Amino acid sequence: MKIFVTRRLPDSIMARARALGAELHDSDEVLGDGARAALLHDYDAILCTLGDRFSADMFAGDLRCKIIANFGVGYNHIDADAAKGAGITVTNTPGVLTDATADLAMTLMLMALRRAAEGERMVRADAWAGWTPTQMLGQNVTGRTLGIIGMGRIGQAMARKAHYGFGMEIVFYNRSAKELDFPATQLATVADVASAADIVAIHAPGGAETKHLFDATAIAAMKPTGILINTARGDVLDEAALIDALQAGAIFGAGLDVYEEEPVVPAALRALDNVVLLPHLGSATLKVREAMGDMALDNIEAFIGGHDVPNPV
Numbered sequence: 080m081k082i083f084v085t086r087r088l089p090d091s092i093m094a095r096a097r098a099l100g101a102e103l104h105d106s107d108e109v110l111g112d113g114a115r116a117a118l119l120h121d122y123d124a125i126l127c128t129l130g131d132r133f134s135a136d137m138f139a140g141d142l143r144c145k146i147i148a149n150f151g152v153g154y155n156h157i158d159a160d161a162a163k164g165a166g167i168t169v170t171n172t173p174g175v176l177t178d179a180t181a182d183l184a185m186t187l188m189l190m191a192l193r194r195a196a197e198g199e200r201m202v203r204a205d206a207w208a209g210w211t212p213t214q215m216l217g218q219n220v221t222g223r224t225l226g227i228i229g230m231g232r233i234g235q236a237m238a239r240k241a242h243y244g245f246g247m248e249i250v251f252y253n254r255s256a257k258e259l260d261f262p263a264t265q266l267a268t269v270a271d272v273a274s275a276a277d278i279v280a281i282h283a284p285g286g287a288e289t290k291h292l293f294d295a296t297a298i299a300a301m302k303p304t305g306i307l308i309n310t311a312r313g314d315v316l317d318e319a320a321l322i323d324a325l326q327a328g329a330i331f332g333a334g335l336d337v338y339e340e341e342p343v344v345p346a347a348l349r350a351l352d353n354v355v356l357l358p359h360l361g362s363a364t365l366k367v368r369e370a371m372g373d374m375a376l377d378n379i380e381a382f383i384g385g386h387d388v389p390n391p392v
């Protein structure tokens with residue numbers, strides 16, 4: 080079995096992959112489309128990450144690849160139906176990054192509510208002239224209403240932290256009915272959640288089915304004091320519509336960890352003070368990234384051993 084790892088991963092994972100005889104692209108650079116397509120012809124197993132697009136056309140013809148183990152829970156960069164059609168198993172890493180990603184969504188929510196990034200920029204620029212009673216006034220968090228778009232694992236984790244940690248009321252949109260073990264109200268539409276919530280957090284998976292699920296209409300339904308958080312995938316949110324709303328001051332602010340064309344963050348967003356911008360850090364702790372790497376390799380090892388893979392998508 081020939082195994083290929085497409086990116087530099089934490090040391091312990093690189094060591095484990097090396098011990099399995101994997102070939103390692105020990106670099107932070109994303110392989111080009113041609114090189115990535117060639118992997119499907121040359122290797123039995125590929126461990127890839129979210130920058131590695133495997134589009135439908137790449138799955139045509141006679142391929143050697145039998146398993147693509149994705150390092151991450153979101154796999155919208157892989158055409159999973161086309162992979163299945165080509166007889167390739169795709170796996171992901173659910174669970175291990177749930178809390179870390181929900182924690183980052185909480186971080187963005189708190190930063191946006193309290194204008195923390197704006198304040199930090201002011202201090203760094205040596206532009207702080209001293210405390211005043213009306214300087215950089217933000218909003219309270221305790222007792223506010225949090226709207227969750229997509230009540231999967233990460234949405235639930237954020238909702239629990241917000242409800243039990245900050246006494247927040249929870250409303251949510253989910254495409255199917257959800258029974259939950261904490262108090263939360265399911266609403267019928269995304270716009271219903273947008274208008275009922277003080278803070279809206281997007282946790283729906285990316286891909287064609289959810290493209291611009293949170294669109295201009297949903298943004299227009301938000302309260303003027305509303306805050307929008309996205310730690311899921313950039314394409315779930317209509318980024319241009321958000322920029323318009325932030326520029327017009329139609330909502331209070333936003334906190335983003337993901338973007339439509341990563342790593343491109345539009346200049347218009349970067350120019351705004353009322354948005355907190357992070358570089359896709361949702362799962363970025365060493366412990367979580369090691370767990371993700373171990374899980375991806377567990378799937379490859381199970382496959383090689385002729386066992387059921389633990390995390391098929």
Ligand code: DGY
Pocket residue numbers: 129150151152153154176359360361362363
């Ligand atoms: C995932 O697993 O999908 C995350 O976005 C990676 O950080």
